[in-house]
Amino acid sequence: MSTRDLVLAALFAAIIVALGLLPPIYLGFIPVPITAQSLGVMMAGVVLGARRATIAVLIVLVLVAIGLPVLSGGRGGFAAFVAPTSGFLFGWVFAAFVTGFLSERLVHGNQSGLVQTVSFFLAAMIGGIVVLYAFGIAYLALAANIGLKQAFVGSMAFIPGDVIKAFVAALVGRAVMAGYPLLRIRA
């Protein structure tokens, strides 16, 4: 892998870590704060594309594994990998990959800004919600010894917040592509 790609992935991993350290964002009309770290994973996909976004997330997981409290709330270490919600952590890898993969395929240079934003939104939704929750729910069902349907119901409450994150990720994806394109798409 080129040095540039390695640095891009590492810098985005640093962004994901920084987002975990910064205070959660309030969106004004919702009283519940949005922790920005999972937004960071979606943004990695829409900005860097499949390969580099996946590597960025893997770097974050290495940081967690070696005992650094980089997850929001100061969590880290192996305990973060054996929690009932750890499926959502492992799922980040696949979420980043799918979001990046779909971004590279769905977005084209000759689309209008609006269409590009919608494409990024789809990519972020499918990667950051559908795929992520598949892993999160499956792992939760196993770890808590409950049925898949129950695990799904238990996780549902977080979906609206993540839909908003997907929307923000789409806006950012489009804006970054306009200002500093890194995504390998069809012109």
Next chain:
Amino acid sequence: MQSLYVEGNSALHRLSPRAKIFSLFLLGFVLFLGDNLPLLAIVTLLTALIYRSIGLSLKESAVRLRPLLLTIVIVALFTLIVSPWHVALATLLRLTALMLFAAAVTATTTITQFMDEITALARPLERTGWVKADDIGLAVGLVLRFVPEIIARYHAISEAHAARGLKVRPATILTPLIILTLRDADNIAAAIDARGIRRHVS
């Protein structure tokens, strides 16, 4: 950034990282094998004792474990709604035991030990061409190096927004944050290449 390692000389401190990780896997496997409540309770007690042995004060332990314990309790309560009480209790004990032992492994192993272990594990994979073991250490270093810069940049952008009377909105802060940070990538990569640090890469 302060790591989760705790200085000490307990038995767990002296055990090799590989042995500890293997034990964690083994524990996970064993815990999910059966439903025997008394047995699970004993194992949980044992992991609690192991955790105490690493040398953290009760207060410090509480601070570290609270967020994770909270998640486990919520999940156990949720399980109580959909399953019989003994299933929920088994879940609570299993997840708590795992959390305690995992946290103990992390607290008794230094970052350097972990990095050496990861690099050693990645070496044989170099043959597949997917990863260069030394790149992992470089990537970790790069993240730790630039996180403070990114946080400083975030504050600078927020201040600039405030000075212009703009409301703080996620997309208008995150976009410049990402662009400004990633624009440095070319310069950083050039400096790395000029020093011949990734000489093994053609």
Next chain:
Amino acid sequence: MAVEPLTLSLTENRLGVIGLNGSGKTTFARMINGLMKPTTGKVIVNGRDTRDEKTALADVGFIFQSPQNQIILPIVKDDIAFGLKGRGFSKAEIDRKVELVLARFNAEELATRRAHELSGGELQIAALCSVLATGPNILILDEPTNQLDLRNRALVQKTIDGLEENVVVITHDLELISGFERVLLFHEGRLETDAPAAEAITRYRELAV
């Protein structure tokens, strides 16, 4: 930025490279350490062709203009040591080399400092240590004082003046090279003047108007 073909033999201990932005001076500088390869002809450094990847870079140190993007690990001494990895030195030997290079610039106290807390000038000194630790005999500095304030600028100038290595400085900061025995002036992609500092600077001022 393309540079017209030229033939030069550089042997001086101090070489300045000046010119307007886009004149080709940076392209020229990056050919010396092999960061860029010539499309025609060749660049021979210390008797070795820069297209021979393995050997060319080792002899030439390169300092870039943005101070904070050259120190890539959080703590200065770790960054310096990292560049010495994989060359067959023991840990003790590496630690010794790190100490020695910092001592050269009276910068021992930088060793345990965190990079993001350093000033621009301190970062450039740290970058110098990282680059010189591997023992290159040629050092290229690409606009080293561009982003520094007055005090840091003076610090870097003083440091450069004290270097024993063969030094090539690309710069807008004319005071930095005003005492150099040879200065190359690039203009619109070609070598305009090849002369001692005073003459090159005079010609540069004429062109810049």
